[in-house]
Amino acid sequence: MSVIPVKTPSATYDVTIASGLLRTLRPRLEKLNQGKPFVPFVVTSPEIWGLWSEQFLASFKEPPAVLFLPAGERYKRMASVEDLAQQLAEAGADRDSLLIAFGGGVIGDLTGFLAAIYMRGIRYVQVPTTLLAQVDSSIGGKTGANLAAGKNLIGSFHHPQAVLADTDVLGTLPATELRAGLQESIKAGIIRDAKLFSYMEKNASAILAAEPKAITHVVAASVRVKADVVSKDEKESGLRMILNFGHTIGHAIEAATNYKQLLHGEAVGWGSIAALNVAVGRKTVTPAQAERMTNLILRYGPLSPFKATAQKLVDLTARDKKNRSGVRSFILPKGIGATQIVRDVTEAELLAATEKMLTLMRQSTR
Amino acid sequence: MSVIPVKTPSATYDVTIASGLLRTLRPRLEKLNQGKPFVPFVVTSPEIWGLWSEQFLASFKEPPAVLFLPAGERYKRMASVEDLAQQLAEAGADRDSLLIAFGGGVIGDLTGFLAAIYMRGIRYVQVPTTLLAQVDSSIGGKTGANLAAGKNLIGSFHHPQAVLADTDVLGTLPATELRAGLQESIKAGIIRDAKLFSYMEKNASAILAAEPKAITHVVAASVRVKADVVSKDEKESGLRMILNFGHTIGHAIEAATNYKQLLHGEAVGWGSIAALNVAVGRKTVTPAQAERMTNLILRYGPLSPFKATAQKLVDLTARDKKNRSGVRSFILPKGIGATQIVRDVTEAELLAATEKMLTLMRQSTR
Incomplete structure (x- = not known):
């Protein structure tokens, strides 16, 4: 327990x-x-x-x-x-x-x-x-x-x-829901727990089979990340925003597909990949780290594909409720297990990163 | 100001x-x-x-x-x-x-x-x-x-x-709404401000004509009562309940008439008269004090009459959200300008008090 x-x-x-x-x-x-x-x-x-x-x-x-x-x-x-x-x-x-x-x-x-x-x-x-x-x-x-x-x-x-x-x-729990939920655990690893990230790399088969020991380990580690962040910033005035890693484009994907086609975790998975593309451009992660993270996200897939243009998704992010007076906050990983919040991500950057994610989607689901 | x-x-x-x-x-x-x-x-x-x-x-x-x-x-x-x-x-x-x-x-x-x-x-x-x-x-x-x-x-x-x-x-503001609102000021006087009560007795004509000096005095005094009570008990765990004087039967009257026939203040006026009848029975006010208070309530009328039996109204109080696990809290004045909260008002007491109020209503609106 x-x-x-x-x-x-x-x-x-x-x-x-x-x-x-x-x-x-x-x-x-x-x-x-x-x-x-x-x-x-x-x-x-x-x-x-x-x-x-x-x-x-x-x-x-x-x-x-x-x-x-x-x-x-x-x-x-x-x-x-x-x-x-x-x-x-x-x-x-x-x-x-x-x-x-x-x-x-x-x-x-x-x-x-x-x-x-x-x-x-x-x-x-x-x-x-x-x-x-x-x-x-x-x-x-x-x-x-x-x-x-x-x-x-x-x-x-x-x-x-x-x-x-x-x-x-x-x-x-249906396997698709288990897999989708595990995307939030991957997120927890990426933003704050390198050990959880490694554990999920090494024990993917056991976790995906919902073996009790493995799944309990992942649940407890993920909860620790969330509980720690929420305890430090209850009302999302700062730190808690890091929990939104992958959610800017993730929410846009859900909106673009009327919340019907993808599970929340799947949208976050795709959104995380897009965010990693921004991070590579900003050099807050190396291309090798981004690849490792992208691979883990896909390992816990398959993530359902969807149809939406990058422009549509970026347009939809403008209504994200995390925006304050039009300023777009964006969560980027710093390597694996840490983050930073940036507020100057341009539409062009977001478009390119989303386009790259969509290209990967088309390749991986062909 | x-x-x-x-x-x-x-x-x-x-x-x-x-x-x-x-x-x-x-x-x-x-x-x-x-x-x-x-x-x-x-x-x-x-x-x-x-x-x-x-x-x-x-x-x-x-x-x-x-x-x-x-x-x-x-x-x-x-x-x-x-x-x-x-x-x-x-x-x-x-x-x-x-x-x-x-x-x-x-x-x-x-x-x-x-x-x-x-x-x-x-x-x-x-x-x-x-x-x-x-x-x-x-x-x-x-x-x-x-x-x-x-x-x-x-x-x-x-x-x-x-x-x-x-x-x-x-x-x-329509005159009926002014009059109905003033019932809450009378309530404020009854529960916590004997001076406001007297002021409203002495200056009824000026207040009802909305003469600026008189009405501003009444608004400020009423606000002071409310602000003071709320400051001492934000979440209604105790003292704030006194603001509900007249509201137990008042809410029942509103429910019985589908919130359409009476203004809130009018229902509270009738509800206050019923509560005063309970108070006389409990001897927390003298008959003379109750009469003075009832008279002031009627002076700021006429309160619209309505059709409902005492039993119907008492039945409707059972759903009042101030009840906790079935215990009925009831606010009684102690003389003029103070209150007490009792939790043992019986259905019979409430019925008799409501019946008496309905009789007064039939007399006063004949």
Whole structure:
């Protein structure tokens, strides 16, 4: 079992990673709330509940109320939040309610947002079921929903009381989702953990086969990177921006494909390759280092290909919510395991780097 | 000019009350943001904008973008928030955007909520145009929207950078709205300011005629009560609950009439009378004190009558979001100018008190 603390000015909590956690939920909730009354409500998808409800319910004497949200990015909208809030109200949920987000990133982000705004804020716990959610989205208190105009444009910072990541659940995760989630682990290695990067190079087969020891190692190391960064910069005023490595072009790819064609991790994979091309031009990484990183990204593929011009993608980055008054911040690796933030990346640079990534995509998926 | 500070753990800001404030908005925004870039977006109703845009724009070299929300409680919904957020995104609003809520309580609450969740939180300023908004809803950082299941069930705590209350604007306020807003001032007097209560007794004609000196005195005194209470208990863990005097039955009346028939202040007026009946039964006020308070509430009427049984209203209080795990908190005055919070008001007590209020309503509106 790994227990990794997140310590921010507004909240302190643990990310617990272990096999068999699901069966111990109820006593864990009691310990977290130490005598304070709480009424649990689960938000999950029918698929996850079908697979894991027995383990989930094992420690509950009285089964908690369950609210369902269909799986998929297209349900990450205000209408879903309103619908779930209405269900909570109809079920009599008051300020002593405690939400349990049991699912992937969409469930986690949306349930966190629901907890942030239901009666102006109630408690919640993250029980992430995808690799992406376990290593990234469940940690750090960012919650939200999408607008037609873009992803996560609506949201709150609202930390969970705990993140409980049961690695057993990854056993029923589709291989494509596992691979896509591992792109965020590669990102964690690139920006802050050279050892994790090397581990993922050396143990690719075991990790991709979801062998328990290997996958638990990767999850714990990735969580450590995220927890460390979030603890140092809760509200993304500086350091936390490094977590967006690969996300500038990544988000543009998702927008260009209407969030339907690629998994988030896949878009980040392609976006990271584009960012590495910028980094080579800026000489913050050597061509050999960039190749090593690009190769690892592709090793955890195949990343789904997509159709979009470089110009289209660069145009879409202009609306990225990380921009402040039109200034574009960009995260570049410094070698492997460190980063720097630059603010003067030109459109021409970004275009060339994206074009080069698209060329590689056409070659690698021919 | 009155400048009244609000000091909470999460924010410190001033409520400024004066004639002619609208014409000085832009330099005030600059002073509030001291060199930090900001791009203003106004959220207002077509009616208010039609009446006051000239004064509003007087200090702007470049007019700010204006987003419109139709007037009325029925637009205080998630769909409006989503629509406004989408408009912001399409207009290129980023984290340097600053919203200006220019309107009554619905505009203020909804714009504050929009500011709380757009890109996980941007700055905003309250420029309240109704008496209710100036003395109550613009202060204290409570923002939100309604669900079908109930009022303000969705929201955030998110403080404005400033509240700028121009009393000139009250000149175009319909008399019914002025009167309804004054019910919150009476409430402020009852719960915490015996002098304000007496002032409102002695100067009713001048106040109801919106004579500048009288109305400014009442606004400032009411704001002082609210600011003081909010400063001592930002998140409503204790003291702030006293602001809900009259609101338990008041909210039930609004729900029973679908938020359409009565203004909020009118419902609070009736709710306060019901609460006073409980207080007499509990002997926290004398019958003579209760009569004085009831008379002042009716003096600032007429309060619109409505049709609902006492049982219906009491049933509706069960869903009030102030309930925690089924315990009903109730605010009772202790004489005039002080309060106590009780948690053991029975359904029978509440029924009898509500019945008595309904009888008075039938008599007074015959």
